[in-house]
Amino acid sequence: MAYYKNSAYLTLNNHSAFDLTHHPGAKTSNSGIYRCDGCGHEIVSVSPHPLPPQNHHQHTQAQGHIRWRLVVATTH
Template sequence: MALVTAETRPLVLNTNQPGNVHWNTLYEISDIVPVSGIYRCEGCGHEITSNHPDRFPPQNKHQHPNNSKVLWRLVVMTQTKG
């Protein structure tokens, strides 16, 4: 779960993007990261930060003990510049 503290105030979160396809898409290992942000693994709940246009971690970097499929879901979109 993404965490924040009182020291990060004012916290600006924009939740007005219901039509954005990135929220409802599951991404696989080595897919290109469509938007920078925090992604949660659907199988185990582990979170990662990933930047566009990098790739999601390969299988040898994130594995499940039962070898179930690793699928990433966007939970926080960030506006990274670099």
């Protein structure tokens, strides 16, 4: 879970970019904090660089494949 101290620096946004999951190594569409849906691991990725690859971290079989989801997007 990502933490923050001052909510004045974050704005709720219901953009569909937060609903998508991305494969490991996919191009980062929005710079920001991404979370793996399988295990909760969080990373920072910058557009247009690729998201971390499949071998970035290990999952149990129950956790399935790495799926990156945008949780906090930068605006600049």
